[in-house]
Amino acid sequence: MTDHEDIPPGKPPSPLNDVLSRVLRRMKMSDEASAISLFSSWRQIVGDGIADHVTPQRLEKRTLTVEVDDPAWATQLKFLESQLLSTLKEHVGDEVDTLHIKVRRTR
Known part of the structure; x- marks a missing residue:
């Protein structure tokens, strides 16, 4: 058994960075590094109280949905919008200047 058994012959695996870049482009993220930082650190950035009820969806053209x-x-x-935007600026710079809020649809 080798470590490469699940890889189709003739096709090397894609680097994780390439895969993430493609996913972020599909999600319409404007700045990949900022988006990764924002989404992966959301709870630490906004705190548990907000993170329990608010989920980041998309970052496009400096608008965070x-x-x-x-x-x-x-x-x-x-x-809380101006305070939240100020906090976000500390973590991702000028990447976010507008907040778009959507209410989750319930079934």
Whole structure:
């Protein structure tokens, strides 16, 4: 048995960075490094209270789209928007200057 048994013959595996770049382009992320940092560190950036109810969805043209689990959280985020944008700026620089809030659809 070798470490390469699952790799089709003649086709080397794609580097993880290439795979991530393709995924981020499909998700319409504008700056891959900032997007990775933002999405992977979301809970640490915004704190548990917000992260429990708000999920980042897309970063495109400096607009961060987030999804909230309840309309009340959409209202709460509107009040916290300038503070949240300031916090995001500390972590990802000028990559985010607008917040777009969507309420998650329930079944």
